[in-house]
Each structure stands twice: as C-alpha cells, then as structure tokens.
Amino acid sequence: MHEPDSKFMLRNCLRKHKNDSAENLYDLLVVEGKIAELAPAGALTPPREAAVYDAGGRQLFPSFIDAHVHLRDPGFEYKEDMQSGLCAAVHGGFGAVMAMANTNPVNDKGAVTGFIREKAARICPRGPRVYPVGALSVGLMGEELAPMGELAEAGAVAISNDGRPVQNNELFRRAVEYAASFGLKVIDHCEDADIAHNWQINEGGGSLHTGLKGQPSVGEAVQVARDILFAEYLNLPIHLAHISCRQSTDLIRWAKVRGVPVTAETCPHYLLLDDAKLHSYNTNFKVSPPLRTSADVAALVQAVQDGTIDILVTDHAPHAAYEKDTPFDESPRGFIGLETAVPLTSALFSAELLEELWCKKPAEIFKLPRNNFAPGDPADFFLFDLETPWVVNRDNIHSKSLNSPWLGQTMQGKIVAHWLGGTQIFSCEDSLCLPKPL
Numbered sequence: 001m002h003e004p005d006s007k008f009m010l011r012n013c014l015r016k017h018k019n020d021s022a023e024n025l026y027d028l029l030v031v032e033g034k035i036a037e038l039a040p041a042g043a044l045t046p047p048r049e050a051a052v053y054d055a056g057g058r059q060l061f062p063s064f065i066d067a068h069v070h071l072r073d074p075g076f077e078y079k080e081d082m083q084s085g086l087c088a089a090v091h092g093g094f095g096a097v098m099a100m101a102n103t104n105p106v107n108d109k110g111a112v113t114g115f116i117r118e119k120a121a122r123i124c125p126r127g128p129r130v131y132p133v134g135a136l137s138v139g140l141m142g143e144e145l146a147p148m149g150e151l152a153e154a155g156a157v158a159i160s161n162d163g164r165p166v167q168n169n170e171l172f173r174r175a176v177e178y179a180a181s182f183g184l185k186v187i188d189h190c191e192d193a194d195i196a197h198n199w200q201i202n203e204g205g206g207s208l209h210t211g212l213k214g215q216p217s218v219g220e221a222v223q224v225a226r227d228i229l230f231a232e233y234l235n236l237p238i239h240l241a242h243i244s245c246r247q248s249t250d251l252i253r254w255a256k257v258r259g260v261p262v263t264a265e266t267c268p269h270y271l272l273l274d275d276a277k278l279h280s281y282n283t284n285f286k287v288s289p290p291l292r293t294s295a296d297v298a299a300l301v302q303a304v305q306d307g308t309i310d311i312l313v314t315d316h317a318p319h320a321a322y323e324k325d326t327p328f329d330e331s332p333r334g335f336i337g338l339e340t341a342v343p344l345t346s347a348l349f350s351a352e353l354l355e356e357l358w359c360k361k362p363a364e365i366f367k368l369p370r371n372n373f374a375p376g377d378p379a380d381f382f383l384f385d386l387e388t389p390w391v392v393n394r395d396n397i398h399s400k401s402l403n404s405p406w407l408g409q410t411m412q413g414k415i416v417a418h419w420l421g422g423t424q425i426f427s428c429e430d431s432l433c434l435p436k437p438l
C-alpha cells in the first residue's frame with residue numbers, strides 16, 4: 001500500500017461523459033483524497049508537485065458498491081474473513097460492501113455491528129468500507145424482532161433476514177414499520193419457506209431431468225407480491241433481494257407504475273446462467289434462489305435494462321471446498337461473486353448503465369457516500385482494462401473460497417488498479433503505481 005499522494009493526475013482515462021455520444025479520454029486530478037477535476041485529456045495542466053500516471057486508455061469507473069455480501073466474519077472465517085473478503089472486493093472494483101447478518105453470532109445486536117465495523121476499519125483502514133446490515137429478527141429465527149434502534153445506533157445501514165425468509169406476515173409488517181422509524185430499509189429475501197421445503201433446483205425441466213427436488217419460481221413471486229402489497233399499504237420502502245424470475249419482474253414493474261416504494265436487485269448469475277447448467281449435478285451451480293429457465297434470464301436482462309430492477313449485487317457467498325465437494329443435496333447454496341461481477345456485467349450493459357447499477361443507485365437507495373467525479377467527491381475509483389483476459393482459479397481469486405460457477409473459465413476484462421480516498425490500494429502494473437513526473 002502506498003501513502004496517499006497529496007496531489008496526482010491520472011491521464012488518458014476512458015469515460016463516457018454526460019452528454020457525449022462517444023467515449024472519450026479524460027484526465028483526472030486528485031488533491032488530498034478528493035476529486036479536484038475531471039476534464040477532457042490535455043485540458044488540465046498538472047500542478048508542479050503532482051505525480052502523473054498514464055491510465056493508457058483504460059476505462060475509469062467510480063468505486064462500485066455491493067449492497068449484498070456475505071463476509072462470513074465473525075464465525076465462519078474458514079469460508080472468508082474480513083481480510084480476504086475485502087481483498088476480493090477491492091480487486092473486484094468495490095470500494096464499499098454491505099455485509100449480511102447471517103454470521104455467528106448473528107448480527108442482531110449493536111455489539112456485533114460494532115465488532116464488524118471496528119474489525120473492517122482496523123484491517124483495511126483505507127477501505128473498502130463495510131456497512132453492516134442488521135438482522136430483522138433475533139437469531140434470524142423469524143420469531144422476535146431484533147433491536148433495530150440499537151443496530152442503527154451501532155451503524156447498521158439496513159435490516160434483513162437474508163438467508164432465511166420471513167414467513168410470518170404480521171412480524172414482517174412490524175419489521176418494516178419498526179425499521180422505518182429508525183430510517184432503515186428492510187431488504188427482503190423473498191421465498192415462501194413452505195413451498196418446496198428443502199428444494200435443490202428450479203422446478204421444471206431441470207428438476208425433471210435431474211430428479212432433484214424443485215422449487216417453482218412462484219415460491220419467490222408469492223413473497224414479492226406480499227412485499228409489494230405491504231409497501232403500498234404502509235407507504236414504506238422495501239428492497240427486494242436477489243430477484244431470480246420473470247413473475248417477480250412482472251410484479252415489480254406493475255408496482256412501480258402504481259408508485260409503490262419498492263426497489264429491487266438481481267445478481268450477475270441470474271442474468272447469465274440457466275438451470276440447464278445443473279444437468280451435470282455440479283454443486284458450484286447450486287445457489288439460493290436457484291438458477292431459473294432461459295426465459296427467466298431473458299426477462300431479468302430486460303428488467304435491468306428498463307429500470308424495473310434498480311441495482312446489481314453479487315450475493316457473494318463463500319463456502320469451503322469440503323462443503324461444496326459433497327452429494328448435491330448436502331451442498332450449501334451460494335456463489336462467490338465479488339471478483340467476477342464487473343467483467344461479467346460489462347459484457348451485458350453499457351459503461352453508463354453499469355455505473356448506475358453498481359454505484360449511483362445503491363448509494364441512493366441506502367444513503368451511502370459515492371464518487372460522482374464532481375469536485376470534492378471522495379477519490380474512490382478504479383481502472384478497468386477490457387482487453388485483458390484472466391482465468392477464474394486459485395492464482396487469480398483473492399477470496400478464501402473458490403465456489404464459482406465460472407471456475408476454470410476465462411473472464412474478459414480486468415481491474416488493474418484501485419484507489420480509495422486518493423490512496424492506491426493495489427495496482428497490477430508498476431507504471432500505474434510509481435509516481436512518474438512528466
């Protein structure tokens with residue numbers, strides 16, 4: 001890690017600027033950890049004492065925000081810990097992550113929220129920042145509301161029972177009201193726990209082919225509908241986690257037309273993979289909610305493009321090799337995703353839309369700081385090299401776990417350097433990390 005250069009300029013960064021139709025090269029000036037100016041290449045004269053780096057035409061992005069991550073710390077450090085999880089985040093382009101509450105102990109107390117924040121700040125003082133998500137119910141058991149005032153005071157930025165759906169509608173309604181009284185949103189894991197209990201795969205062609213127990217997509221959509229009805233009735237916001245199917249997108253689209261205050265997320269894997277992948281019984285394709293059909297994949301891509309789905313998240317869910325290397329029905333659900341998200345989604349969406357989905361909108365929904373490259377914004381940004389391929393394997397992944405559906409495959413595009421608060425956290429190239437006065 002380098003000490004922050006008090007002033008530096010990054011030349012020749014590729015960006016699509018507000019009203020330009022074409023992508024253009026820009027120069028970025030950073031002063032004391034903040035953005036000073038972003039201007040067309042050649043328009044700025046660097047201050048005399050400023051170091052100058054050449055971005056070589058790489059794409060410049062503000063640091064992304066991942067609003068749905070399982071850091072596994074405290075309690076499951078054999079899967080991931082604060083150090084490895086944040087290392088994976090910053091190499092994946094993320095300057096901030098929201099950490100879900102299903103740790104051990106569960107984050108249902110201010111002391112656990114405080115522990116997570118303190119550990120993150122101690123291990124990675126310059127970032128990535130960690131924003132804890134407090135539990136909705138004590139122990140995530142869905143029976144008694146967690147002390148949300150205490151969680152808010154300790155720094156929780158949202159409330160969620162993620163990993164375990166809330167079946168009790170009365171409790172859920174009270175949770176939304178209680179969270180709102182502290183200015184917090186509920187992030188809901190939408191899944192009816194009674195529909196296809198202990199499911200393994202999407203119900204349909206995949207379950208028929210494999211003989212594994214299927215969960216119909218209506219198992220998700222029925223709770224999406226419930227949440228929409230509550231959000232409208234209470235006129236309080238609810239954020240819908242990891243949407244996976246067409247019925248859910250239809251419901252959310254309908255809700256937004258009516259002005260219901262719901263927002264929604266999906267993950268790169270639901271935009272790229274369908275349940276045919278599970279014909280191999282490869283446990284690295286087992287995730288919650290399950291991969292759906294190719295028609296669901298197409299509906300989700302459309303829903304992201306038309307704004308029905310507001311943001312992208314990874315739902316980074318590390319599991320150890322020995323846990324995944326088991327019979328299919330014993331394997332835990334979930335994928336790692338922090339380091340593959342940007343290359344995967346850059347192949348689907350424009351740079352402008354990526355910035356909305358991974359930075360601008362998550363910051364808006366959860367009221368988090370972000371870099372908009374305006375003077376005074378935090379100098380949090382990374383360079384993405386679309387030309388560089390890399391393979392998803394132990395040598396290239398910083399997460400402790402390797403449970404990726406893309407294991408062994410080639411990603412197109414690599415994050416080559418990342419700065420947070422004007423400090424370079426890592427660089428793959430000497431030319432980008434050694435001050436080179438011109």
Ligand SMILES: [Zn+2]
Nearest residue numbers: 100162163315
């Ligand atoms: Zn999750």
